Amino acid sequence: MSMSDEELGTLIRRHAARHMPPEGLAARIGQAVRAEEAVAASPTPAPAPVRRNRGLWQGLAWFGTGAATAWGLALVLLATPVPPSDALAEGVTANHVRSLMASHLADVASSDHHAVKPWFAGKLDFSPPVVDLAAEGFPLAGGRLDYLDGRTVAALVYRSGPHVINLFVWPAADAKVQAPVLSARQGYQLVHWTQGGMQAWAVSDLNAAELQNFAALLRERTATPAAK
Structure with a gap:
């Protein structure tokens, strides 16, 4: 059975009316998108790499201090005259x-x-x-x-x-x-x-x-x- 153009248009309008999004949904989606963009624009540094870097520099500092102390002690011993x-x-x-x-x-x-x-x-x-x-x-x-x-x-x-x-x-x-x-x-x-x-x-x-x-x-x- 064929359907006339008028009947087809009526059916489409009914279907669209049943699936229309709730009022305000588009505004909420836009707000969420803008919030995500703001977060992406100013990212927070990840804590783990910072801790690793801090530990690395602290280790280097301790090593440098120990090396300097060892060299200082060696120089003192070498410079100390024999009684x-x-x-x-x-x-x-x-x-x-x-x-x-x-x-x-x-x-x-x-x-x-x-x-x-x-x-x-x-x-x-x-x-x-x-x-x-x-x-x-x-x-x-x-x-x-x-x-x-x-x-x-x-x-x-x-x-x-x-x-x-x-x-x-x-x-x-x-x-x-x-x-x-x-x-x-x-x-x-x-x-x-x-x-x-x-x-x-x-x-x-x-x-x-x-x-x-x-x-x-x-x-x-x-x-x-x-x-x-």
């Missing part, structure tokens, strides 16, 4: 070993302290005390010039059986008396003290007790006018 007593102990030991290796223990080889002491005259700007301890088991073997603490010093050579004792003597910077101090370097025993305006370093491969006894005898003898 004078340690440096002298190393020098005394080295000179002792050198004298044994070069077989040059004495420039004046004599067991007579009356011959050894005058030999230093004119060679040094001081007069080292020279003591004969043969009766106590430490005979004098001679003397020589050596170099320590940035200056020429007297080196007196004593023996105890097959053992050699090098006694280095030179003026002390401080006239204050210092009791003997025992130390060890490279298998050698060292004793150093200050007395009568002189500082003395004794070094040998003797055991500690024997070298301390040697030092005590020297200090006792040099404390009397007869030893000068």
Whole structure:
């Protein structure tokens, strides 16, 4: 059955009337679209990347601080000078070993302290005390010039059986008396003290007790006018 044009138009108008949108829907849709556009125009930074970046910079800052501290500590350690007593102990030991290796223990080889002491005259700007301890088991073997603490010093050579004792003597910077101090370097025993305006370093491969006894005898003898 065919439908006339008038009937078809009536049917379309009825259908459109049933499906017309509610009043105000278009306005609400437009408002929502405009709100979305405003949000898109001014986006809020995502929090996660910010936290990650902050953590990264904090990590770099801590690393930089730690590295700077480590370098600072290294520079302080490198710049810290060796204590004078340690440096002298190393020098005394080295000179002792050198004298044994070069077989040059004495420039004046004599067991007579009356011959050894005058030999230093004119060679040094001081007069080292020279003591004969043969009766106590430490005979004098001679003397020589050596170099320590940035200056020429007297080196007196004593023996105890097959053992050699090098006694280095030179003026002390401080006239204050210092009791003997025992130390060890490279298998050698060292004793150093200050007395009568002189500082003395004794070094040998003797055991500690024997070298301390040697030092005590020297200090006792040099404390009397007869030893000068």
